[in-house]
Amino acid sequence: MVLQSLMALCQPRSTKSLNPLSPPPTPEPEAPSQPRKWRFDSEANNLFCEWCERYRPGGFHPVDLGDKFCNGTYTVIRKLGSGPYATVWLAVDSSFKRYVSLKIFTAEASVSETEFGIIQFLSQKADIDNRSQYFFTLLDTFILHGPNGTHRCLVFEPMGPSAESLELPDQKPFQSIPSFQKSIAKIIFLHALRGLAFLHENNIVYGDIRSRNLLFSLNDITNVEENELRQDETIPWSFAPVRRRNGKKDKWAPNIIYLGSAFWANSTPTEHYSSVAFRAPELILGKHIGPPIDIWAFGCLMFEFLTGHRLFVVVRGSDSQGDINEMNDNHLLQFNDIIEKLPSTLLNDWPRANKWFHPVTHHPRKGSRLYREGKSPYDSLEVMFAQHKPDDIDEAESAVICSLIRQMLVYAPEERPSAIELLKHPWFLE
Template identity: 30%
Template sequence: MGRLYYPTGLDTIENVEGYRPGGYHPVHLGDVLDGRYRVLHKLGAGGFSTTWLARDAVSKTYRALKILKAEETALSTELHILQKLAAIQSDQVGNTHIRYLIDHFSIQGPNGRHKCLVTEVVGPSIKSLYNDPEHEYNAGARRLRANIAHKISMQIVQAVDFLHSHQMCHGDLTLPNVLLKIKSIDAWTEAEVYDRFGEPSTQKLVTASGTTPDHSAPRYVVEPARRLDAKYLTEGALLVDFGQAFSFDEPPQAKEIGIPVMYCAPETIFESKYTPASEIWSLACALFEVRAGNPPFSSLMGGNDEIVMQMVQMMGRLPDRWWRVWDKRSVWFQENGKPLANDSFMAVEVPMQEAIEEIGCYDQDAAMFGTEVSLLEPKDMKVPSDEAENMRDLLEGMLRWEPDDRMFVTQVLQHHWFSGYDCTHGSTQPETLGTGSR
């Protein structure tokens, strides 16, 4: 299918080629949806939806409206999952770290029927705090202060514990899906909204032939709102985006697994399986990234082989069933899993202890900017030795090759890295390690 629209040159908006039948719903500032939600600004966009800041004329509150593509509306199970979770009566603290549905409705538009999910307005993702595309610095150059990182990590684990205790997996446990809560903005005037989120920046949309778009597309595209000043953020986190979530007894088919490869467990990569134990692996990757500012495994080109190579660098030789079928093993490793001699530039041993000791080694002055510096670890701050040992023990228990050998989420929750850390003062206190079930 040929190009429909002239490129906008904007990196932070949705792919405008998605404005066609089955794609995005065209939205303009000032639109009133479902007779009550007036669109004020854009909060973000992805491959499957756009999200807007709106004022609810009924409740007099600000809401986030996630509008799914028409083709995704037919396939998405997110509404069902969120309704299922909302029906659970639970006093588990993890229940408070999941962003729940407030309302939902459907829109019939020129590109089809779209599901719209209404939720509370929240702040930036942890990932976006660490990686700002408008500034040039490397991953790992900034990260949350240690005490805040521990709080956020605990809340992520509590959210996963809540899900797993009710036989549910999130399915896409990544830092882009962990968002900071904000203080209430409902008392703000619209002028204050625009002062603090920034005035909407728009760009006219033009078809590839140079004509004005038809009703399938908006007249203009809107850039996302700017990040709120840190004084409006809290130290609370919410797990969001349940589009990949599933019940334990209904695991996803291979083609339905959507988690990025850098968070994938080895059985997901080699066997196209994603289970509660696979989510423990993803959780470990997320916890490391919260504390370090960069993930334990990453790939410039997004390829599986580069990720597997880094796993072997950290953990040694893969189990035989995966080692035998991994065609690229001989590029980097001997048959015993050790890096090839005289090939240290390509592959080296990087045990977990060393990876933790490197936290703080890549800080950059260029990354220390903006009001959120108040939330960030001072430059060149390393992980204290006692915490590093606890962190190593925790992550090695979660990142085990065999799924059945990995820790359960209840064990993670009770691990000394959490229970022994005073999140207020940043010191460790003696506690005992507990056990539990996944």
């Protein structure tokens, strides 16, 4: 009797008893790391946009074209983009007969009161300080309750493509970083610096300067027909149906997932680690931060825009502390070789400095894997700039630009120039 009972317990359950029409269970808040546990088929999960598996409690709000929000005020007609914490949509504002950019945050990433206060402050300054024109204006905000939780929604004026998404005429195949002509790059730099000067004078640190967050303004699209701006659903690779593997209806996800448009774009919140290569030393070492971190990042951006190459190549592995330590160490070692030797004050703040440098002389340990045969694998800033600079910059101007970038990449934050001081530099005034 006992043996038979145990054998009965070990028999596989019959799937015929399961009701295919029964509703699926509520997904766990944490997305599964193993593909075999994904809810959706590979077609939707492989589209280069927000990850389908994050349509779950705490995650993205499911949006389908034609959806209306805020008591029918905003009607979605096109996907603009997505990031780790939000999706962005082009919508028609029925109250003012205009097009707007609608950003819907994930439920778990509700905008902090500090961030929301900054956005409101910038919008209030729009009619007072002319420099506020370098930031898009908040038009409205509302709270959305959906199957995945409560979401903060922000409504902005529509913006054009980001500097990162532009495809330039002379851009090489598979080149992910655009290389701008000097004249165009200088205009971008001037506008960005004016915006930074405005922020810093109001005690605001931007904290995430990079090409994807620099947007071009649009010509007035008020009179453009809605049909011209609607999502083009005839392009096969631009969308995918969202289907559960078990065939059940999923109320936490949209029916279709879309790529953001290649032309219309808007910035979305992103993890700070996605811009790790622009981090200042004090940011890496967990020290006090302020406006100087924006100046450091701006120096990295200048090099990138003018050469089409990154000044520092930093790759993050997993979230393990070991991988993070290796990433930080590699970044600091690049500072030592590309800019100048790390000072003792910085080495003293670096917990693992003795692994790479002699604790007394502070000379590099030649036996380390990054210094095999006593030679650094990194070239200096000047050598790298000379290798990749555009043809319209000669050697004399290269020296001026490299000197200017070096002023921004000073290890001591208090010694970096302010945005206002940079705007007075002769190179920007030419």
